Amino acid sequence: MPGTVDLHMHSTASDGTLNVEELVRLAASLGLKTIALTDHDTTAGLDAAILFGNKLGLEVIPSIELSAEDNGEVHILGYFLNYDNQEFQAKLKHFRDTRFNRGELIVQKLAELGMPIEWARVQEIANGASIGRPHFAEAMKEKGYVQTIAEAFEKYLYNGGPAFVDREKITPVEAVQLIREVGGLAVLAHPTWVNDLDRILEETVQTGLAGIETYYGHYDEETVARFLELAQKYNIVPTGGSDFHGRDDGGQVYLGERLVPDEVIGQLKARLQP
Numbered sequence: 001m002p003g004t005v006d007l008h009m010h011s012t013a014s015d016g017t018l019n020v021e022e023l024v025r026l027a028a029s030l031g032l033k034t035i036a037l038t039d040h041d042t043t044a045g046l047d048a049a050i051l052f053g054n055k056l057g058l059e060v061i062p063s064i065e066l067s068a069e070d071n072g073e074v075h076i077l078g079y080f081l082n083y084d085n086q087e088f089q090a091k092l093k094h095f096r097d098t099r100f101n102r103g104e105l106i107v108q109k110l111a112e113l114g115m116p117i118e119w120a121r122v123q124e125i126a127n128g129a130s131i132g133r134p135h136f137a138e139a140m141k142e143k144g145y146v147q148t149i150a151e152a153f154e155k156y157l158y159n160g161g162p163a164f165v166d167r168e169k170i171t172p173v174e175a176v177q178l179i180r181e182v183g184g185l186a187v188l189a190h191p192t193w194v195n196d197l198d199r200i201l202e203e204t205v206q207t208g209l210a211g212i213e214t215y216y217g218h219y220d221e222e223t224v225a226r227f228l229e230l231a232q233k234y235n236i237v238p239t240g241g242s243d244f245h246g247r248d249d250g251g252q253v254y255l256g257e258r259l260v261p262d263e264v265i266g267q268l269k270a271r272l273q274p
Helices: 020-029 046-056 086-112 119-126 133-143 149-157 172-181 197-207 221-234 263-269
Strands: 034-037 059-069 073-079 185-188 211-216 237-241
Touching (some): 034 046, 059 172, 119 133, 172 185
């Protein structure tokens, strides 16, 4: 049975392939009732998403996904943001600017590897969105250097790979603090990706972490049970979502395919700051 809640998805405002209207219309057509648009380091799609959602009777929670760093990447989702805060937006712009500078270095590395691509073409593919590795992968695919976006990541763009360029990041604690500063709820994304999970949870819960992704992607029942136990241990909300990007390179979970209990929304709202 399909779910009615999906709290993790991306549009062309970051590294998804569907624009905001397409994404919201698809969600509504699939019977979803509550979604969160969680683009990377940007809220550019939220105004339109909320507008389209209202027209279609779909609740769109203003959200984001922040990239942090602590012994590896740690992603923190933010829900129910007062995202028009000017200081918040200035910090997000700084994050995006570092992505831009990083992009130019990735182009240089690819050229040194014998795979020249045009920086201008990468920007065209991004189409105004925050530039990320999937946009470089698409440009590489266009040139015939790889057959799929997945191959570009597996061979060249993975963390520490020959075309990888690191960028300035914040710590998980700083990400939680930033989200809380604008009235939001911070949730640890895809925890199986997180190194030293127990320590990260200890530190972020002390800072105000409100939840942990539990019903995520292809997580099996055993993995879900593990994170349900951690949610209970730390008194945080077990949330979830598909992490839908719109690309079909095999293995992705589609909108509505990941069953997230409807009561998660009420549990999150009960934790909103007065």
